[in-house]
Amino acid sequence: MSQVSLTIDGIEVQAAPGTSVLEAAKKAGIKIPTLCYLEEINEIGACRICLVEVQGARTLQASCVTPVAPGMVVRTNTPAVRHARKLNLELIMSNHPQECLTCPRSTNCELQQLASELGITEIRFSGANPSYEPDLSSASLVRDPRKCILCRRCVSVCEKVQQVSAIAPQERGFNTIVAPAFLEPLGDTACVNCGQCALVCPTAAIHEKDQTAEVWAALSDPRKHVVVQTAPAVRVSIGEMFGLEPGSVVTGQMVAALRKLGFDKVFDTDFTADLTIMEEGSELLQRIQNGGRLPLITSCSPGWIKFIEHFYPRLLPHLSTCKSPQQMFGALAKTYYAEKSGIDPADIFVVSIMPCTAKKFEAGRQGMNGSGYQDVDVVLTTRELGRMLKEAGIDFNSLTEEEYDHPLGISTGAGVIFGSTGGVMEAALRTAYELVTGRTLPTLDFKEVRGLAGIKEASVDLNGTVLNVAVANGLANAREMMDRVKNGKRYHFIEIMCCPGGCIGGGGQPIPTNKEIRTKRAAGIYSADESMPLRKSHENPAVQALYKEFLGEPLGHKSHELLHTRYTARGKY
């Protein structure tokens, strides 16, 4: 297609037809401030912060929704433009509480940053400022509509990327509020707790439920033996909280930092990721051999689990009965580990560090107490851990790397790739191939299932048995996969992760999280895999010992008690 040429601030710019002036300017290195805009997801021209002058146009134009045209002359930095942007921002601010000093998003807030960048130094207007109570009904998220600027990014993400549509603008005029239907509490809706809304919210109007206080309390309680597990995807993102490049692999520093915080043992969810492969892999082979329900669908992602419970309850028998690695860990920490270390499980306090807000909900699900106690006591997101480390004054970047504790900290590269879309599938294939064929894999990398594409498919030959597999990330893609299954398309095994890109793009990850950052974190995950001495779950010596000393065999009696679970059909409304 031929390019359109236009002039922006005197610079000759080429852009594909249909490109917005905003994107064209960005390519030319010209920054236009934005607030409601979210590339490809929310391009609605609501906030009018991105105004520019277009020669010949009667009024200033919102550059995020103005397409380029041949010969267009655009100016992004004129007195009229600066004045109008400022005024629009001031009007938005007039309906916003001035609470930056005590706000969870302070220093990481687009509204705050914009006020500073546009040089707002006084509050001139005072709007209606409706006094909404925060919605604390969800186990994962807090809605604070007073801080909502009605940009609708969350609405677009929830409708388009996740296709849950749990929230939308309700009422009108000054009473407009982004909320569930009938302004019902979020915790009572089909919201899956994925936190993608919180990830894109420019302000603190939707944020994770902060549970750091509970962890501080446990850490300072001398009777408690506090153990922590870290999810695969946290090691490639926590560095961002301290200014490091996205995707920096900081496993060793993170372990050191957690010890400094006072955790008695620092363990790894990668260990139970390896264990998941043993259990789920056996389940797959068993279903294939015994004519069980196929395709088998993975069950590690709690947002996905709640989604299928609400929207495809008839397909629940396809789900693996395996608990997620987080929950397997909790159950084992308070049984196997308690026994082995001679500690009363009543005194063990299990904390998870997760890239995920839905894990908070998962920890409270029915049946997550196989150990006789609540298996996981508190779930913190990557962001909450970052805040704790800052509060403790830990200089993350200068820490010397340390190793995980044994035995629940021993893992393989197959465990770490659980953090990215396609990783569970690849880890499962590495093990299934070797267990079924009895041969060593010539190459470990199943490249077909890697990458951030929404849906990936592959066929793998296991000694004459061809396995048809598929991988989907983001719930819109999960929906597409479920429709294919309903329509009779035949697969053996499907991996679903709720968030775009998998856990590296989870709703508890550092803000911002966008396509470029997800790509870098995924690269971090695969480089962490490559640097592991062992890269196949069945070779994990600690998992082998666990079976020998405690569990017996995969899918055995004890496994069923501790590592497997049931699901509940839920209504859509």
Next chain:
Amino acid sequence: MSHGCSCHAQFGREQLEEIEKLLEPYSGQPGSLIQALHKAQNVAGYLPREAQVLVAEKLNVPLTRVYGVVSFYSLFTTKPKGRHKIHVCTGTACYVRGASRLLNQLEDQLQIKPGDTTKDGQFSVDVVRCLGACGLGPVVTVDEDVYGRVNNGKLDDILSKYSRE
């Protein structure tokens, strides 16, 4: 499809079945949301949650969007209306001539705020922007009847007239 006379009908399975039939032509058509809601509202004069769920399901529109439309347009209501519908004009002219005193009186005597219906289902109260009878302000309408220059005493008479009907 009776408009008007069925306004205080109770909502039950029959109404839902009627709505379901009325929605047939809009099945799978998210673009027809507003028309579909009109049809549905005509059945009982209001749109309770169950009716909105039905519309969402039939048209394949998220419930959040259905409620978004219902709560945006003042012609949709989620609460049943009373046997007599009182409207108080709060346009500028009526307002400066004392419409708020009338609203206070209604709140005191009927124990409901604008938008609500009395427990016995006799009255519902709403405000309207401007009825175009500014010279007569403050204006109150009850069902199809229009009353001008209403003061507290006159409102008393109006209420007692309609509480017997």
